Amino acid sequence: MTFPKLPLATWITCSRLLGIPVILYGMGLGTAAGRWWSAGVFAVAMLTDWVDGYVARRLGQVTELGMVLDPLVDKLLILAPLLCFVEKGLLPAWAVFLIVARELTITGWRVSQGRVLGANRWGKAKTVVQSLSILWLLSGVPGGMVSFWLALVLTLWSGWLYIRPSGLEPSP
Helix, strand or coil: CCCCCCCHHHHHHHHHHHHHHHHHHHHHHCCHHHHHHHHHHHHHHHHHHHHHHHHHHHCCCCCHHHHHHHHHHHHHHHHHHHHHHHHCCCCCHHHHHHHHHHHHHHHHHHHCCCCCCCCCHHHHHHHHHHHHHHHHHHHCCCCHHHHHHHHHHHHHHHHHHHHCCCCCCCCC
């Protein structure tokens, strides 16, 4: 079996997907140890988001495939634990639905632009706040719920900035 010849940065991006089943398994255990394992794997996976971008820029491996895969993998990594939190009754379904709806809407909008657009500053900030919120909720850090509500507001705001009538050209 041979693997496709992809840049290292793209392989790093795809490797984040391997963390999702581990995160969900740890959350499903219903134990403090399971939550901490999930939080650790989630943190490593989200840090590789920075690594793949660094590698892509440093080695000249910025590709359209990578620019599509990176935010898609981010969304899957964010949405998996959020949906698990809903299943466990820790987050309201309507709030997570708004996040899912924003992510699907903006992904569709970005694809429809005829060229691959990178995330703007607000979209990047949204991902950071969502990630910290999930980490804090997983590890039981005080303020996890407050950060979730902040993440929800930032998610909706950043989505609005993409689709508002005047448009917002995303910045690199």
